[in-house]
Amino acid sequence: MKLVPLSDRVVLQQVEAEEKTASGILLSSASQEKPQEALVIAVGPGGLVDGKEVTMQVSQGQKVIYSKYAGTEVKLDGQEYVIVRQNDILAVVE
Amino acid sequence: MKLVPLSDRVVLQQVEAEEKTASGILLSSASQEKPQEALVIAVGPGGLVDGKEVTMQVSQGQKVIYSKYAGTEVKLDGQEYVIVRQNDILAVVE
Amino acid sequence: MKLVPLSDRVVLQQVEAEEKTASGILLSSASQEKPQEALVIAVGPGGLVDGKEVTMQVSQGQKVIYSKYAGTEVKLDGQEYVIVRQNDILAVVE
């Protein structure tokens, strides 16, 4: 099964965060903020969204930063995804 | 009796969730979140919605993911439906 | 006396709900949710609404489902009506 997003939607999968404090201590996941970095899994076709033409600017496989609190979490086949509007993607990480 | 949605509305019927925990225990429905997966039962004609042209992109029989909290629950002949705007449908599950 | 709705307004009259539980017990009205099913009593002329052309798509005598919490309740000659915008009508029941 796979998710085929509609209109200007983008399916993301969160990238596991592995972060150390300044002093080098590895934080357990409980003390970490939810990461905003994600992998683009699928991209909608764009087109007319609320009567305005939207061209998709991200593509599958890119790593992106997206807006905190944006999107809808979806679970499919045990995998967790976040579906956001392209507008909630702030930047591509290169 | 059947529901004929107006404008960009879509009639959905929730798909029963049958989910196991990682350790394989089948969860009873009380401990499960409300599923967001649904079957498309009927699709409105689209057209001018709030002065903007909307083309319908889903069709009857598709399985879709829709936005949590969106839509209106309706009961007809003992069956429960959710009527959403097409805009609240995030992705098609293929 | 009769109600002649303006613009994209529709005058509805709620249909009495008579619902049984799964086990066949007839629920008294106190334990029933307010029904969202209604009969179309009168339909406004449509036309320019907030600067956007609206064509009326429902007609008198149809049974419709309308959005919970939408509309204004009005009492005329002892009869109760709900006046909604056409946009608050989700589907026609056929």
Add this chain to the structure above:
Amino acid sequence: MKLVPLSDRVVLQQVEAEEKTASGILLSSASQEKPQEALVIAVGPGGLVDGKEVTMQVSQGQKVIYSKYAGTEVKLDGQEYVIVRQNDILAVVE
């Protein structure tokens, strides 16, 4: 003195409600809801309102139903009026 409404405004005067319960008891005004029925006293010229052309559809002397909570109450020469936008008038009572 008289009120000359601007743009799409309409000056209304509430109609006194005299309502009986089902058993025929005349309710005192304290136990009655504020009536939404009103007489049209004066009608603005319409024209461009927020950049959109508005044509006035009600006229002086008509009895109308208007939206609860809409409008501004105004007292002039001891008389109470409600000034609403035409858009807050739901229906004409004929």
Add this chain to the structure above:
Amino acid sequence: MKLVPLSDRVVLQQVEAEEKTASGILLSSASQEKPQEALVIAVGPGGLVDGKEVTMQVSQGQKVIYSKYAGTEVKLDGQEYVIVRQNDILAVVE
């Protein structure tokens, strides 16, 4: 010093209210609601406001009714003014 309003703004000065109760007792100002009647002191040039053409319809010296809670109170040379958008003026009192 004088106030020259920008765009669709109007400078108003409240008219002192002198009101009696039904029984003819003159109310002190503490027990009176803030009057909504005001004198037009200065009128902005209109023109493009939020991208929409606005033509000014009130003129200096008119007595107007304006929307409760609208506008900004300004004190200049000991005088109190209220600056409102023309859209907050409901009616002219003639």
Add this chain to the structure above:
Amino acid sequence: MKLVPLSDRVVLQQVEAEEKTASGILLSSASQEKPQEALVIAVGPGGLVDGKEVTMQVSQGQKVIYSKYAGTEVKLDGQEYVIVRQNDILAVVE
């Protein structure tokens, strides 16, 4: 260092208020309301703002009244400024 505002922004500097009560007592600044009178320090270029053409109507050196609570306070080189949109300027004081 100087502030060069973008788009329809205007840099203001509050004018010190020196106000007496009716009885002629000079109020200390703690008991005074924040003044809304300000000097125009710098004016943005205007142009397309949210897709709408904006022409700047104030100019450097003018004294203006601006909307309470509008704008962002900024400190630069020990000086305090308020940056507002031109739309938050209500009137010019001449």
Add this chain to the structure above:
Amino acid sequence: MKLVPLSDRVVLQQVEAEEKTASGILLSSASQEKPQEALVIAVGPGGLVDGKEVTMQVSQGQKVIYSKYAGTEVKLDGQEYVIVRQNDILAVVE
């Protein structure tokens, strides 16, 4: 790794504030307000944003003032960034 902002987004990096009180005491960072001054790190391509043409007016290396509470904080390679819309940038500091 670097951040490549989409549409009208701008990647900023806060400028360290070093501020003294009037009496010349250097404040520790705990008693300082979050500075709103930032360095432009990367600028999106602009173009159609919500159906409206946006031209980018800031460029990499400029020092800018941006709106308090605007933007999303992002951490990449231990560096903290703020991603804002160009519209949240109030002024350039020259």
